[in-house]
Amino acid sequence: MSRTNKICAAVIAVLAVLLIIFCAMWYRCYRQNKELKVTVNNSYDRAFFELTDYVSDIDAMLSKAQLASDPSQLASISNEIFMKAAEAKSCFGQLPTENTNLENTAKFLSQVGDYTYVLSQNMINGATITDEEYGNLNSLNEYASTLSKSLSDIEQKIYSGEVSFNVAGNIGAIRAMAAGDGIFKDLENVEKSFDNYPSLIYDGPFSEHIENMESYMLKSAAEISKKDALQKAKEFLGDRGEGLKFETETANTAIEAYNFGKDNNGNHITISITKKGGYVLYFLENKTVSTANCDIDAATGLAYRFLVSHGINNMTNSYYEVTDNIATINFAYVQDGTKCYSDLIKVKVALDDGSIVGMECKGYLMNHRQRDIPDVMLSEEEAKTHVSTHLDVSAASLAVIPKDSLREVLCYEFKGTYMNKNFIVYVNAETGKEEQILLLIESETGVLTL
Numbered sequence: 001m002s003r004t005n006k007i008c009a010a011v012i013a014v015l016a017v018l019l020i021i022f023c024a025m026w027y028r029c030y031r032q033n034k035e036l037k038v039t040v041n042n043s044y045d046r047a048f049f050e051l052t053d054y055v056s057d058i059d060a061m062l063s064k065a066q067l068a069s070d071p072s073q074l075a076s077i078s079n080e081i082f083m084k085a086a087e088a089k090s091c092f093g094q095l096p097t098e099n100t101n102l103e104n105t106a107k108f109l110s111q112v113g114d115y116t117y118v119l120s121q122n123m124i125n126g127a128t129i130t131d132e133e134y135g136n137l138n139s140l141n142e143y144a145s146t147l148s149k150s151l152s153d154i155e156q157k158i159y160s161g162e163v164s165f166n167v168a169g170n171i172g173a174i175r176a177m178a179a180g181d182g183i184f185k186d187l188e189n190v191e192k193s194f195d196n197y198p199s200l201i202y203d204g205p206f207s208e209h210i211e212n213m214e215s216y217m218l219k220s221a222a223e224i225s226k227k228d229a230l231q232k233a234k235e236f237l238g239d240r241g242e243g244l245k246f247e248t249e250t251a252n253t254a255i256e257a258y259n260f261g262k263d264n265n266g267n268h269i270t271i272s273i274t275k276k277g278g279y280v281l282y283f284l285e286n287k288t289v290s291t292a293n294c295d296i297d298a299a300t301g302l303a304y305r306f307l308v309s310h311g312i313n314n315m316t317n318s319y320y321e322v323t324d325n326i327a328t329i330n331f332a333y334v335q336d337g338t339k340c341y342s343d344l345i346k347v348k349v350a351l352d353d354g355s356i357v358g359m360e361c362k363g364y365l366m367n368h369r370q371r372d373i374p375d376v377m378l379s380e381e382e383a384k385t386h387v388s389t390h391l392d393v394s395a396a397s398l399a400v401i402p403k404d405s406l407r408e409v410l411c412y413e414f415k416g417t418y419m420n421k422n423f424i425v426y427v428n429a430e431t432g433k434e435e436q437i438l439l440l441i442e443s444e445t446g447v448l449t450l
Contacts, residue, residue, distance in 0.1 A: 044165035045158060047094040052151040054088035058112060059148045062141040065116055066134065071123035078116035085113030100184045104194035112140050143197060150190040215255055216369040221277030229258040229273040236280055237271060240264060255365060257281045279365055285357040289325035292351035296320060299327045303347035306356045307331065321446035325351045335371055339399040342367035342408060374410055376429040383412040383427045386434055391416040391423060401426055401436065411435055
């Protein structure tokens with residue numbers, strides 16, 4: 001055999017081996033991809049089937065809730081609804097619905113457990129369910145029944161192979177392969193059943209009024225131009241404000257704002273000015289702080305004087321946290337000796353030179369106003385009788401605190417210790433109800449609450 005033929009034979013042999021290796025690798029990848037698709041599809045099916053079961057359980061328990069006249073019975077039922085709704089939301093979140101509008105379905109799953117829980121707590125505290133609340137329970141029951149039936153119908157289609165979740169191409173590219181309009185179309189039809197879903201106003205975190213909240217400070221304020229906002233930003237920052245430029249706008253939120261920024265000696269400064277009223281919503285300087293030359297007391301004093309210099313008065317410090325030699329100090333508004341914790345401002349202080357490198361005012365802008373604080377019905381001593389005798393109370397004061405629903409409650413704030421730990425207990429100043437218990441987490445890096 002000639003040398004040329006030998007070379008050709010060797011090349012062909014190498015190519016053949018490479019082809020075999022390539023085919024083996026391709027087949028292996030094909031099998032792995034196919035197995036992964038099956039696994040993903042099965043996980044979608046399992047999440048959907050579990051979602052269907054949970055909604056069916058919620059439907060049944062809502063019927064029972066309407067017949068419960070004993071507070072403990074309603075509390076037990078509502079606890080079950082709350083847990084089933086949480087599980088249903090988890091399953092719902094596992095489905096590939098990113099491109100499908102199912103906002104009202106998700107809203108229902110959030111509210112149904114929350115609403116029944118609030119009703120049960122009201123009954124435990126001596127209230128009775130009103131006709132309006134019974135009507136809301138009945139309405140929730142009807143929507144749960146409709147949702148349960150719709151999901152069951154889709155479940156049967158999945159079992160029969162009429163519709164299915166399928167992974168197409170890459171694992172991240174999800175589509176529904178089905179006869180007719182497909183599984184996502186069926187889910188969109190489910191969403192349409194919630195078109196007339198009622199607005200639920202109640203004392204819970206998913207209440208309708210929270211989504212529609214307006215800023216107390218800004219609702220009557222006049223809107224300013226971008227130019228005027230830039231001027232206010234420069235005035236607030238002083239020398240650091242020179243060279244600020246417009247970056248973005250914050251729109252379609254409770255507080256709309258103009259956002260400006262600049263580079264400052266290697267640090268980026270951003271500041272946001274509200275469109276209404278021209279208030280500072282926040283500012284932040286991304287400064288690296290390598291050393292700590294002042295303690296938290298000195299930093300708190302600097303932060304307090306900074307607020308006063310910008311016309312923000314009657315504030316008192318509460319909790320703080322130190323991260324990377326920058327202290328973040330929380331301040332709450334004080335009205336006639338009563339702390340109003342909803343009116344919150346956070347100030348960041350660099351501990352190397354004491355400079356103010358950040359401020360966040362959303363809580364203050366959303367909630368600040370002159371409150372009509374009610375006359376307390378209980379004396380401090382009477383309220384103290386509602387605190388556990390295990391707590392060694394060291395201080396007491398009045399405070400307005402926000403509940404999960406953001407409804408405010410006037411309380412006595414009792415600070416004390418138990419088993420070498422510091423606690424704060426809030427007792428309703430009108431009813432004596434124990435509203436909240438906080439554990440103070442104190443360390444070298446701050447004082448926080450749990």
